[in-house]
Amino acid sequence: CYLYDEVSSLAPVNDLMHGHCCSLYNNILQQKNEYVGEHGHTTWLPPVRKIKQQISTDPTLTPKYPHILGIPEFTRRATQLALGKDSPAIVESRVFGIQTVGCTGAVRLGAELLRSFVAHVFISLSFLEDSLAGTFKAAGIEDVQYYRYWDAESNGVCVENMVLDLENAPEQCVVVLFAPGHRPTGAELSQEDWKRVAEVMKRQLFAFFLMSAQGLCSGSLEQDAWPVRHCVSLGLELLCAQSFSHNFGLYGERVGHLLCVLKQNLLAVQSQAEKLVQTLWSCPPMEGARVVATVLSNPAHLADCVKAIAERCMLIRERLRERLRLLGGPWQWDHIIKPGGLYCCFGLNTQQVDYLVQKKHIYLLPNGCLNVSAINSRNLDYVAESIHQALSSKL
Amino acid sequence: MAPTVMATSVAFPQAAPVAVFKLTADFREDQNPSKVNLGVGAYRTDEGQPWVLPVVRKVEKMIADDHSLNHEYLPILGLPEFRSSSSKIALGEDSPAIKDTRVGAVQCLGGTGALKIGAEFLRRWYNGTDNTKTPVYVSAPTWENHNAVFSNAGFEDIRPYKYWDAGKRGLDLEGFLGDLESAPDHSIFVLHACAHNPTGTDPTQDQWKQIADVMKQKSLFAFFDSAYQGFASGNLDKDAWAVRYFVSQGFELFCAQSFSKNFGLYNERVGNLTVVAKDQDNLNRVLSQMEKIVRITWSNPPSQGARLVAITLNTPELFAEWKDNVKTMADRVLLMRAQLKEKLKALGTPGTWEHITEQIGMFSFTGLNPKQVEYLVKEKHIYLMASGRINMCGLTTKNIDYVAESINEAVTTVQ
Numbered sequence: 111c112y113l114y115d116e117v118s119s120l121a122p123v124n125d126l127m128h129g130h131c132c133s134l135y136n137n138i139l140q141q142k143n144e145y146v147g148e149h150g151h152t153t154w155l156p157p158v159r160k161i162k163q164q165i166s167t168d169p170t171l172t173p174k175y176p177h178i179l180g181i182p183e184f185t186r187r188a189t190q191l192a193l194g195k196d197s198p199a200i201v202e203s204r205v206f207g208i209q210t211v212g213c214t215g216a217v218r219l220g221a222e223l224l225r226s227f228v229a230h231v232f233i234s235l236s237f238l239e240d241s242l243a244g245t246f247k248a249a250g251i252e253d254v255q256y257y258r259y260w261d262a263e264s265n266g267v268c269v270e271n272m273v274l275d276l277e278n279a280p281e282q283c284v285v286v287l288f289a290p291g292h293r294p295t296g297a298e299l300s301q302e303d304w305k306r307v308a309e310v311m312k313r314q315l316f317a318f319f320l321m322s323a324q325g326l327c328s329g330s331l332e333q334d335a336w337p338v339r340h341c342v343s344l345g346l347e348l349l350c351a352q353s354f355s356h357n358f359g360l361y362g363e364r365v366g367h368l369l370c371v372l373k374q375n376l377l378a379v380q381s382q383a384e385k386l387v388q389t390l391w392s393c394p395p396m397e398g399a400r401v402v403a404t405v406l407s408n409p410a411h412l413a414d415c416v417k418a419i420a421e422r423c424m425l426i427r428e429r430l431r432e433r434l435r436l437l438g439g440p441w442q443w444d445h446i447i448k449p450g451g452l453y454c455c456f457g458l459n460t461q462q463v464d465y466l467v468q469k470k471h472i473y474l475l476p477n478g479c480l481n482v483s484a485i486n487s488r489n490l491d492y493v494a495e496s497i498h499q500a501l502s503s504k505l
Numbered sequence: 506m507a508p509t510v511m512a513t514s515v516a517f518p519q520a521a522p523v524a525v526f527k528l529t530a531d532f533r534e535d536q537n538p539s540k541v542n543l544g545v546g547a548y549r550t551d552e553g554q555p556w557v558l559p560v561v562r563k564v565e566k567m568i569a570d571d572h573s574l575n576h577e578y579l580p581i582l583g584l585p586e587f588r589s590s591s592s593k594i595a596l597g598e599d600s601p602a603i604k605d606t607r608v609g610a611v612q613c614l615g616g617t618g619a620l621k622i623g624a625e626f627l628r629r630w631y632n633g634t635d636n637t638k639t640p641v642y643v644s645a646p647t648w649e650n651h652n653a654v655f656s657n658a659g660f661e662d663i664r665p666y667k668y669w670d671a672g673k674r675g676l677d678l679e680g681f682l683g684d685l686e687s688a689p690d691h692s693i694f695v696l697h698a699c700a701h702n703p704t705g706t707d708p709t710q711d712q713w714k715q716i717a718d719v720m721k722q723k724s725l726f727a728f729f730d731s732a733y734q735g736f737a738s739g740n741l742d743k744d745a746w747a748v749r750y751f752v753s754q755g756f757e758l759f760c761a762q763s764f765s766k767n768f769g770l771y772n773e774r775v776g777n778l779t780v781v782a783k784d785q786d787n788l789n790r791v792l793s794q795m796e797k798i799v800r801i802t803w804s805n806p807p808s809q810g811a812r813l814v815a816i817t818l819n820t821p822e823l824f825a826e827w828k829d830n831v832k833t834m835a836d837r838v839l840l841m842r843a844q845l846k847e848k849l850k851a852l853g854t855p856g857t858w859e860h861i862t863e864q865i866g867m868f869s870f871t872g873l874n875p876k877q878v879e880y881l882v883k884e885k886h887i888y889l890m891a892s893g894r895i896n897m898c899g900l901t902t903k904n905i906d907y908v909a910e911s912i913n914e915a916v917t918t919v920q
Contacts, residue, residue, distance in 0.1 A: 143578065151575065152575065152577050159569075163570065166569040167569075172557065173547075173769040173772060174771055175545075175547060211614060211803035211804075214801070214802070214803055215802070215803045218801065241800045241801050244800065244801040245801040247801075248801045248802070355578075362576050362578060362579055362809075363807055363808060363809060364803065364804075364806065378517040378519045379517050381520035381522070382518075382520050384520065384523075385520045386657070388523070388650055388653060388654075389617075389621065389650070389653045389654050389656075389658075390618070390621060390657075390802065390803075391615060391617055391618045391621070391774060392617035392650070392774070393772075393774070394614075394774065395614070395774040395809065395810065396772040396773060397773060397807070397809040397810075
């Protein structure tokens, strides 16, 4: 008998978003999720290799099951990184952290923690066939709704629409908010916008921040964490899923962190988290977290590196804007340099994106969003010209 | 004033601590110099220390010094060379199922992760599209996390099947077969591939044949949990006999493999869910659905441990060295079993102690009752599970006399 008769055949998962090997050669631009350097490959933060070598020869590191919630040094430092050492939440012992399997693991665990008292989740409307909604549903929060975010007219965020949608959100709703680095648009809220959003959140909405690239957007670790810290300063309870993939280049190691800021009942929540972790992965993998914990013992290292990455991304944006401007046409390009970080949105339509894929071998994310780090001195002209052609041609 | 949404204590009762971790915590706090930890399930050397396998150290260094490795996300299903070599370990290099291209795998976060993905798949797709009511059977007793993993995956009906016969201190085959017979058709059975946790009692080959017969008749699903391959007898093929037998009988099955114990890679969470399907088409469909499940659980798995295992399994000299390391661990456990039994017999300890050497793997169900266990913990500072389960790896040449004497005391003075 065929056991899995019901299993429907699936088109292969869109692997462009969960990138395979980055092959950047000749005229092919392949979009992926990772930050790639000028040479077209992902790299570790400079101290990483040395630390990994030290780990591999350290006789005091013994094989044993890690703590269910992860390495204490890692969670402590990841928490400090997100909230700032002097955060009132830390000082008042209202926060704990859990080492997770990447950002996805953090979201999944957070959703499982929330499911017993949250019935709805609000996610930013995005053109991406994203797994975010699926993650919440799998955790048991079935009702997924969307708030408006990207505005094609202004090529940025329309905060009016966003706030309106949040104000109309049902009770018992968790709202997924993107600390700088929204995927795939890269579009950001200003600090004033965040203040407005935070006011709405105060009224019975629960904030679940995704902070996947702290430091890479503005170049400053503190500035990128500002939305989270602001909400904490207002006394809000929140969860924050952090990833150390982009800012450390540790993609394959799956280093994530779930930050829990509460008012009380910390131990009860912690014990429930332990129970849930045991049904997911028992305990998290050590290698990557050890590296991160070591680097974070001297955060200046990280600060310098992310600044360099952010500056490179900004430089690429500026050069791209300049090329496009020189190629002429009625289009405006200032929105390319407005946000920082990895992602940028051109607002191309389906035909234009198709044209770029089929005719020019440039693989963009839906709606013409782009991971700017994949652009370098070798392909900049080609990319700019191709985008120009896509917009100019009668498609 | 911001609302206290999460802190509603109604939603968050304090969870009871997990017994085995509490045991270790209590052991740590104990100041008595003679204390012995026979609780947690990890290998220890004769010095009572964790052991980094020499081959692991070697490969770790190779990886750290390799500048050519890329650091990107692994594919969702994991490192291909890890998946295929791991499945070969479970099913045998010459497995007909592998030759028929109907074997696939998913790299997972340890054995737990493999169980998780398998469970999530079965709940969605096994027999119809909603298996929340499909019974899942776990042995009585079993690893305490089995229940939680299947329950959290959405299965509402998790039942025990008879397994341990406390009276004769062995397998309750009749009870086991009886539960198989009376199970609703298409029920899911979680089977321990070898070195049953916590009893250390495995069916013989003949008994496995009887079990397989009933399972085939009733279309019961075999979900193997294989956490101790190589560790049990010291021989990889011997420890995989049951899984391979089922495959040879035409079963479609899952095998959740863990490399925590046999590689000592507890902390890198290296697991593999091997899938044996009817044919390649079915296999591909299953894997594509599992990919969807992985995406919303952890997206893609960690590279370090898988790389290490893949390099070891795929390099002949390293593979040989690994098998040797595994045998070292298995041999030490066998030695401790033999010595403990001998000492108990020499002391004239009441009862039979054959089961100490008949059982296999890391654990032994001593048959001590809760009062006797309490005596050992409180009076003798010997920490073991209330069920009477001991981890043989906790025994060393230095403490075995003390442990044997203490067990003797417990059995003779406490009823």
